[in-house]
Amino acid sequence: MKKLILTAAALALTAGTAFANDVVRMGTEGAYPPYNFINDKNEVDGFERELGDALCEKAGLTCEWVTNDWDSIIPNLLSGNYDTIIAGMSITDERQEVIDFTQNYYPPAASAYAAASADADLMGGVVAAQVGTIQADYVAKSGATLLEFDTLDDTVAAVKNGEADAVFADKDALAPFVTEGGDLVWSGDDVPLGGGIGIGLRKSDTELKEKFNAVISEMKADGSLNEMIVKWFGDEAATF
C-alpha cells in the first residue's frame, strides 16, 4: 500500500514537471576506475562523474546518470536510451562514422601492457583487451593473439590465471592492478593511442554538442579541467 501511494505521488510529480526542463541522461559504464565506477554507496563516481556534473552545471542542464554495459553502449545511445556517452571513450575515426564526439576533455592517453613478468611476449603471445576498445584494435594489428573480454576486470583476471600472457588497456585504468595487486608488472613500452577522450553524442544532437563544447573550452581555459585531471590521475597525468 505504501508503495502504491509512493508510486502515485511519483506519477503526479513526473506528470507536473515533465516538460519543465529537459533532462540529459548521461550514459557511462561504471566499471572503469578511475574514469567511472560505481562507489560503495551505489552511485556513479569517478573523474567523469565529477567532470560531467561540472559541465552540466555550467551549461545549465539537468543531468541524470545511467550505467550500461560497454559492449552495447553505442547501440543504446543510438536507440535513445540515454543522450551522451561519457565513459572514457577515445575519439577514433571508426566511432566517428557512427556517432559524434565533443572536443576531447582528456588528452590522448598512454595505453600500456601489464603482465606477470616484464619480459612477456607482447607481439607473439596472447594479449587480453576489453571488447570494442582501441586497445583491442591495436592488439589485433600487432600480431599478437587477441583475447577479448566484456570488462576490464575480466581481462586482468585472464592474465592472473594464465589464460593470457598480458593485458593491454589504458594505463590509468590498469595502474591500480599493478601498483596495488602485486601480481602484475608493466611490460614493454607505453603506446599513445587515440585522439583523446570526448563525450559521445548522436549525430542529430548538434545543439547539445555545441553546449558541451563551449563549457569544455571554458573549463580548459580557466584551468579547472587540469585540476580535476590531476586530482583523479595524479601529478604525472597529461594535462592541457
Add this chain to the structure above:
Amino acid sequence: MFDTCADPKTLEGLSWLLCYLTTGKHLAFYSSFFVVLALMAIVAPVALAFGFGGAIAARSPVLPLRWFGKAYTAMVRGIPDIVFFLFVPVVMDQGLEYLRYLYKCPHDGTPVWANNEFSVCAAAKLPLSTSPQIWHEVYGFTLAVIAFSIVFGAFAANVLYGAMNAVPRAQLETAEAYGMSPAQVRRRVLIPQMWTYALPGLSNLWMILIKATPLLFLLGVEDIVYWARELGATKSQLYDYPHPDWRVWYVLALLVFYLGMTKLSERVLDRLSARLSKGQATMAGEAQRKAAV
C-alpha cells in the same frame, strides 16, 4: 548504514565485514534477489495464462484460431530463446515509442529511423527522460516480463495441449452422453482432469524458468548476476572497501540460492502432484487408492 562504518579503512576483521556487507551496493544486491523472485512470481501465472489460451486456441474448431494457436507454439519453440529475449524488448520499445510519436510529436519531416539512429521527440520517449530512474528500471523489467511470458507461454501451451489430449476419450464421451455442451465438457471434465497430465511438463518449465532468470542481466536489468559480477570484481584503493577478485564467493552465493530455490520447488511440486493424482485413473492415482484401502 552504521555510524561505526564512517571510516572503513580503519576497520578490521568482523566489523570490517559487517560494514562491507551493509554498503549501499550490497543492499542493492540483496534487493535484486527480490527482483528475480518477482520475475518468477509474475511470469509463472502470466505464462500459464498465455499457454492456456494457446492450448485452447490450438484445439479450437475455428480454423484461424487453430492456426494462431499452432503458429504461436511452433514459432516461439523454434526460435532460440536468446534471440527472442533480445528481439522482443527492442521491438516493443521502439514500437511503443513510434506509436507515441504518431500522437505526441510535431510532424516536421524528421525521420524516426535515420543513419541507424532511432529518434523520436522528447515527448514521445518511454519513459520520459525526465522521469526518475526507478521508472526506467520498472519499464525495462516490464519488457523483460513480457518477453519471458511469451517464450514460456508457448512451451506451456504445448504442455497443456498435450495434457488435454491425454485425458481419456471415454471420460469426455461419458460427459457428452449426459448431454453436456462442448463448453461444459471442457470446463467440468477436461480441464479438471488434464492438470495431472500437465504437471510433469509444467514443473519442468518452472525449473527452466528459475534457471533462465539470469537472462535478465542480458536485458540490462540489474539482477543478482549483475551484482555478483560487479561486487566481486577487484576493488582498488579508490573504493572504500578494497579487495582482490572475490567473484568466486559471490557466484557461490548465487549457486546456493538457485539450488535452494530448486529444492523448495521440488518439495512443493511433489505435494501438488500427490494432490492432483487423487481419484485419477492414472498409475499415481491408482497407487494412492490402493495405499488407502
